[in-house]
Amino acid sequence: MASNENLPPNVIKQLAKELKSLDESPPDGIKVVVNDEDFSQICADIEGPVGTPYENGVFRMKLALSHDFPHSPPKGYFMTKIFHPNVASNGEICVNTLKKDWNPSLGLRHVLSVVRCLLIEPFPESALNEQAGKMLLENYDEYARHARLYTGIHAKPKPKFKTGAISESTTALNVGQTNNETPSAATAIPSSMTDIKRVTSAQDQQHMANVVVAATAGSASVVTTTQKREAGLAKVQADKKKVDARKKSLKRL
Numbered sequence: 001m002a003s004n005e006n007l008p009p010n011v012i013k014q015l016a017k018e019l020k021s022l023d024e025s026p027p028d029g030i031k032v033v034v035n036d037e038d039f040s041q042i043c044a045d046i047e048g049p050v051g052t053p054y055e056n057g058v059f060r061m062k063l064a065l066s067h068d069f070p071h072s073p074p075k076g077y078f079m080t081k082i083f084h085p086n087v088a089s090n091g092e093i094c095v096n097t098l099k100k101d102w103n104p105s106l107g108l109r110h111v112l113s114v115v116r117c118l119l120i121e122p123f124p125e126s127a128l129n130e131q132a133g134k135m136l137l138e139n140y141d142e143y144a145r146h147a148r149l150y151t152g153i154h155a156k157p158k159p160k161f162k163t164g165a166i167s168e169s170t171t172a173l174n175v176g177q178t179n180n181e182t183p184s185a186a187t188a189i190p191s192s193m194t195d196i197k198r199v200t201s202a203q204d205q206q207h208m209a210n211v212v213v214a215a216t217a218g219s220a221s222v223v224t225t226t227q228k229r230e231a232g233l234a235k236v237q238a239d240k241k242k243v244d245a246r247k248k249s250l251k252r253l
Contacts, residue, residue, distance in 0.1 A: 006040055006067045015039045015065075018108045030112050033060075040065045042074070044112055048155065049120045053147030054082070057155030061093070061115060063108070073102035076115060083143075083150040085124045085133035093118070094128045 007015070016039070022032040029047040042063040048054030059082055063074040076093035078084075086094045097106065097114045127133025135143040 007065065007069065011069060012039055015042075015108070022109060022112075027109055027113050027116070029116055032108075032112070040069075042108060043079075046112075046116050046119070048151060049116065052119055053144040054119045054151050054155070056157075057151035058157040059119075059155050061091075063111065070104040070106075073098045074111065076111070081150060081154040083129070083132055083147045084119070085122045085127040085129050085136055086118055088128035092128065094126055095123075096126075 019032060019034050019039070019042075022030075023034060026032065029049065031045045033043040033045065035041065035043070042065065044061055044063075046059045046061060048057035048059065057080075059078055059080040061076060061078045061080070063076055065074045066072050076095070076098050077091040078087050078093060079091060081091075088094070093115060095114060095118055097111060122132075122136060124133035124136045132143060132146070135146065
């Protein structure tokens with residue numbers, strides 16, 4: 001496995017300086033992933049340029065540095081699957097900067113920027129993916145459709161979560177309960193003995209009031225029933241007197 005031991009100390013020092021600069025001031029749409037233990041594998045996440053079929057995608061790529069870097073160019077690879085004329089099926093990138101136009105004075109920032117520009121302006125004449133190159137030359141709409149399809153499937157960016165989002169939501173929930181929810185009398189919790197006595201007294205008074213109401217209603221019902229019964233008995237007695245008086249009259253005759 002490659003490691004910093006494969007690179008000369010002066011190269012490691014220069015790479016460390018460049019990586020620090022890239023981390024503190026990244027190029028537009030490029031974020032370098034630093035591995036302090038292995039500078040021979042430089043990884044970066046490249047955002048798909050706006051207005052291209054790669055828009056809204058994030059593509060992971062790497063630069064593989066050989067032991068004689070920077071005298072020989074690094075090899076570039078897309079680790080994320082991409083439909084592009086200048087990217088082979090194994091992810092290898094074909095661009096002149098990493099081949100015949102290589103210069104030891106070129107830094108990592110320049111190389112990464114060139115790779116991103118390749119997403120804006122492909123070179124179908126030097127295609128590693130012949131299908132993509134031919135499609136780009138003959139039917140751009142079909143090429144763009146394929147590229148967008150690959151982007152949507154393989155280059156979806158990972159969701160970003162806000163720090164403390166859960167705690168913020170919980171706090172907001174608690175605030176909502178505190179400000180918007182007023183406890184009812186039935187669910188209010190007394191905070192002192194005085195409040196307990198007040199609540200108890202109020203509950204007792206309410207209970208007694210309910211009893212009185214019920215008793216009053218019951219008494220009224222009993223009185224009404226008794227009155228009806230007495231009225232019925234009086235009527236029966238009156239009718240009996242009438243019958244007795246009629247019997248006496250008949251005997252006289």
